[in-house]
Amino acid sequence: MGDLNLFGRLLEWMPFLLKGFGLNILMSVLAITIGTTVGTFLGLGQLSSLRIVGWPSRLATQLFRNAPWLVLLFYCIFLMPYQVSIGGSVIVLPSWLRATIGFSFPVAANFSEIVRGAVNSVPRGQWEAAEALGYRRSATLFRIILPQCITRMIPPWMNLYALLLTATPLSVIVGVEEALGRTQAAVQAMSDSRMLIPIYLSLLAMFFIYTWPINRLSLMLERRFRTK
Amino acid sequence: MNFSSSSQPLIALRGVRKSFGAVEVLRGIDIDIRKGEVVAIIGPSGSGKSTILRTINGLTPINEGVITVGEIRVNDPKVDKVKLRHRVGMVFQQYNLFPHKTVLENVAMAPIQVLKQPRPQVEERARKLLGEMRLPDKASSYPGELSGGQQQRVAIARALCMEPEVILFDEVTAALDPEMVKEVLSAVRKVAEDGMTCILVTHEMGFAREAADHIYFTDKGVIVEHAPPADFFARASDPRTKEFLSKVL
Amino acid sequence: MIADIQTFFRHLADSGINLTIFYDAFDFDRFVKGLGNTLLLIVLSAFFSIIIGSAGAAVLTLGKGPATVVVRAYVALFRNTPLLVQMYFFYFAIGSIMPVSQNEIGLPVPLLGSFSWAVISLSLYSGAFNVETFRSGVGAVHNSYEEAALALGYSRAQAFISVTVPLALRFSFASLSNNLVDLTKATTVAYAVGVAELLYVSNQIWSDSLNTIEMMNVMLLIYLGLTGAVVFIINRVEAATHLPGFGLGVG
Numbered sequence: 001m002g003d004l005n006l007f008g009r010l011l012e013w014m015p016f017l018l019k020g021f022g023l024n025i026l027m028s029v030l031a032i033t034i035g036t037t038v039g040t041f042l043g044l045g046q047l048s049s050l051r052i053v054g055w056p057s058r059l060a061t062q063l064f065r066n067a068p069w070l071v072l073l074f075y076c077i078f079l080m081p082y083q084v085s086i087g088g089s090v091i092v093l094p095s096w097l098r099a100t101i102g103f104s105f106p107v108a109a110n111f112s113e114i115v116r117g118a119v120n121s122v123p124r125g126q127w128e129a130a131e132a133l134g135y136r137r138s139a140t141l142f143r144i145i146l147p148q149c150i151t152r153m154i155p156p157w158m159n160l161y162a163l164l165l166t167a168t169p170l171s172v173i174v175g176v177e178e179a180l181g182r183t184q185a186a187v188q189a190m191s192d193s194r195m196l197i198p199i200y201l202s203l204l205a206m207f208f209i210y211t212w213p214i215n216r217l218s219l220m221l222e223r224r225f226r227t228k
Numbered sequence: 229m230n231f232s233s234s235s236q237p238l239i240a241l242r243g244v245r246k247s248f249g250a251v252e253v254l255r256g257i258d259i260d261i262r263k264g265e266v267v268a269i270i271g272p273s274g275s276g277k278s279t280i281l282r283t284i285n286g287l288t289p290i291n292e293g294v295i296t297v298g299e300i301r302v303n304d305p306k307v308d309k310v311k312l313r314h315r316v317g318m319v320f321q322q323y324n325l326f327p328h329k330t331v332l333e334n335v336a337m338a339p340i341q342v343l344k345q346p347r348p349q350v351e352e353r354a355r356k357l358l359g360e361m362r363l364p365d366k367a368s369s370y371p372g373e374l375s376g377g378q379q380q381r382v383a384i385a386r387a388l389c390m391e392p393e394v395i396l397f398d399e400v401t402a403a404l405d406p407e408m409v410k411e412v413l414s415a416v417r418k419v420a421e422d423g424m425t426c427i428l429v430t431h432e433m434g435f436a437r438e439a440a441d442h443i444y445f446t447d448k449g450v451i452v453e454h455a456p457p458a459d460f461f462a463r464a465s466d467p468r469t470k471e472f473l474s475k476v477l
Numbered sequence: 478m479i480a481d482i483q484t485f486f487r488h489l490a491d492s493g494i495n496l497t498i499f500y501d502a503f504d505f506d507r508f509v510k511g512l513g514n515t516l517l518l519i520v521l522s523a524f525f526s527i528i529i530g531s532a533g534a535a536v537l538t539l540g541k542g543p544a545t546v547v548v549r550a551y552v553a554l555f556r557n558t559p560l561l562v563q564m565y566f567f568y569f570a571i572g573s574i575m576p577v578s579q580n581e582i583g584l585p586v587p588l589l590g591s592f593s594w595a596v597i598s599l600s601l602y603s604g605a606f607n608v609e610t611f612r613s614g615v616g617a618v619h620n621s622y623e624e625a626a627l628a629l630g631y632s633r634a635q636a637f638i639s640v641t642v643p644l645a646l647r648f649s650f651a652s653l654s655n656n657l658v659d660l661t662k663a664t665t666v667a668y669a670v671g672v673a674e675l676l677y678v679s680n681q682i683w684s685d686s687l688n689t690i691e692m693m694n695v696m697l698l699i700y701l702g703l704t705g706a707v708v709f710i711i712n713r714v715e716a717a718t719h720l721p722g723f724g725l726g727v728g
Contacts, residue, residue: 067662070666071676071693075697079689170669172561180561180562196569197571200566200570203562207557208553215557320625326625327720338630371722372722373722
């Protein structure tokens with residue numbers, strides 16, 4: 001009976017936790033969007049033959065790739081303004097949004113490396129063949145090379161998204177009330193140490209159920225693209 | 229090198245069948261090989277030649293039939309693998325030397341680690357074999373530093389160092405550049421002339437003709453015919469053999 | 478000499494860049510301790526994660542049945558859930574059912590402190606990635622090498638240890654280097670369970686001395702240095718174990 005009671009209480013708190021998990025998903029979707037956009041430019045920048053573009057792109061990529069996510073998060077939380085005024089209107093930046101921007105940096109850097117790696121994986125002969133046909137460098141990149149390697153970028157991009165989602169609970173440290181924050185709140189409210197293991201397990205399960213299929217799909221796609 | 233045909237065969241395959249999934253690659257193979265004999269197995273690609281070799285030392289388990297090497301029943305699931313592979317050596321098409329071991333270690337490691345023979349004795353034997361393979365100064369090189377022909381000769385020394393009774397040569401010149409084929413073939417010939425029982429799968433018809441005592445021709449998983457080389461190349465009777473020979477000769 | 482350095486940084490503080498750790502003995506002390514704890518976290522977790530990774534890869538390669546299922550489940554669970562939640566799960570949830578002893582003045586002392594839990598958690602997390610790394614390293618070794626060993630009478634386990642593993646290691650360095658860089662970065666997560674590592678003490682220092690930007694920059698530089706050092710060490714090991722004519726892109 002006691003066990004049933006624990007389970008019942010867990011179910012009662014589930015909607016509360018799931019709402020928090022919704023915030024994790026929202027942050028991850030926003031951060032992957034921003035990160036992928038910025039990362040594309042950074043990645044193409046890394047490949048640029050112009051030193052003024054290539055060098056800063058490589059530097060930014062290495063910097064944000066090798067810095068701990070949590071440290072970048074702290075930068076965004078402590079050093080970004082609480083509100084910005086654009087024109088006349090004032091936009092408040094809640095901490096979850098600042099955290100999202102914090103996550104976007106490492107995502108952009110990682111995606112930049114994915115772009116660079118994918119482009120470099122196309123054999124040199126393709127560039128030479130295009131050059132022999134009179135294509136210019138940028139035309140070769142956009143018309144010949146990128147169309148070949150976009151499929152190759154999808155699996156690592158999906159892995160990156162999964163990694164990002166599992167990083168979003170770090171934002172609890174800077175006060176964002178996502179799934180982990182809500183779990184802690186629920187633990188306090190229940191003040192029952194028997195609930196600790198079940199509630200943390202269900203939190204882990206939540207992430208697992210969302211992330212595992214993504215990583216599986218990525219692996220499947222990777223295998224399929226490799227055999228082609 | 230002819231032995232009386234009444235003597236007991238060292239190696240015998242009887243009705244050997246093997247399938248990979250739905251594909252039957254061996255469809256009833258019978259072969260007898262006597263001690264000291266040199267046997268060449270020839271045939272078109274995909275005819276199952278290499279699979280026959282690999283069943284003899286148990287690398288490829290068979291589905292049906294019997295294989296014996298001396299008193300060892302190879303297809304017995306409880307066969308003593310160490311004993312079997314002590315008696316049956318193998319040289320591969322791609323040499324398969326261990327890239328992280330020096331040439332001397334490659335030759336000496338199995339007798340030391342598997343047969344538990346004393347190191348000084350094995351290393352002395354290994355150096356002698358490297359000398360016979362005309363590689364005396366390569367003992368401390370790594371395989372990656374040698375040419376393909378040299379690597380293959382190391383592989384032959386490695387097989388010999390186990391002191392086997394028979395050596396299986398699996399297309400040992402197929403991966404080599406043309407100028408290295410000769411040096412490896414003369415190494416194989418030396419092994420054969422020293423009295424080792426040899427089974428070779430080869431595409432080198434000239435070599436098979438002069439070095440082998442007996443030739444088996446396989447096609448589509450069966451042995452089409454077999455004869456001493458003089459007879460085989462002069463009077464092949466089966467149309468499949470004739471067709472094959474007209475292509476390769 | 479030391480006094481000069483301290484004077485220099487005091488003057489620098491007057492001009493707006495306040496690096497207390499270079500002139501204030503107390504801040505310097507806790508900063509060094511934090512750095513030491515971070516290094517210890519990296520070294521211990523790297524050690525255990527490599528052991529876990531090797532054992533897991535060995536089971537996946539040689540084992541069959543239930544053992545491989547357990548390893549696969551472990552890898553999937555730890556790779557697909559957040560490290561921070563794992564660490565909280567260990568520290569708060571598992572920690573709550575661990576035996577507690579008492580110290581001499583009667584205060585409860587848990588069997589495992591936050592540092593131990595952080596090492597366990599980081600090792601298990603990074604270990605799951607290392608299992609994959611070593612397993613694909615093994616997969617990259619062409620099975621003709623194992624076959625050659627079998628033909629020489631080696632058993633599967635013997636062939637695995639003396640032939641496959643030494644070659645597989647050489648295929649694993651790039652990925653292992655990545656994993657250890659990630660581990661180095663992940664040690665910051667131990668902050669969340671109160672391990673006084675670099676991020677934790679930096680936070681303390683900037684809260685006390687109000688030099689947030691300076692401390693963050695110092696900390697960032699140190700982490701970049703640490704990840705650089707990890708890459709450097711692995712590259713050196715890789716170069717030292719390089720084999721002529723063997724490796725990615727060769728034969």
